[in-house]
Amino acid sequence: DTELNTLCTPFGDVVSAKVITDHFSGQTKGFGFVEMSSRPEGHKVMEGLNGTEVSHRKLICNEAKPQKKKGARRR
Template sequence: MAKKLYVGNLSYNTSEESLRTLFSNFGNVASAKIVFDRETGNSKGFGFVEMSSDEEASAAIAGINGREFEGRQLRVNEAMDKPRRDRDDRGYGRW
């Protein structure tokens, strides 16, 4: 089963391809996604990588967390499984 990892403290110049390459040293990368600001299009400095198995995800965490990459010390851990809010539900008018 695939395991999703949070990757924080990314350089604003990091590409999804370089992130995929970094994590591929620890197993099969199902997906690599950097989060961008919708208004400016700039990286927010974090992203998510999905590894194909729990073992590969554990190896990636052990091998990359705290490691310097593109001038930044990365933070890698298991992503929290938080349900996304509907973008239209901003909570306005709900008391």
């Protein structure tokens, strides 16, 4: 979380940064979420970091999509 926050700070104010980890092993799942204080700052992060390499892994930066509501299934 700290490394992700540090990566994004040059682009603006980081509200939150969270690397997602496996509940059982504690290993990272290879993705995370960053919330910036404004949409333009979020776009700066995506433009500035997309395609860069960190810890031998290429970053792919996208805007998160809202989760779809899971409704009752019809039969």
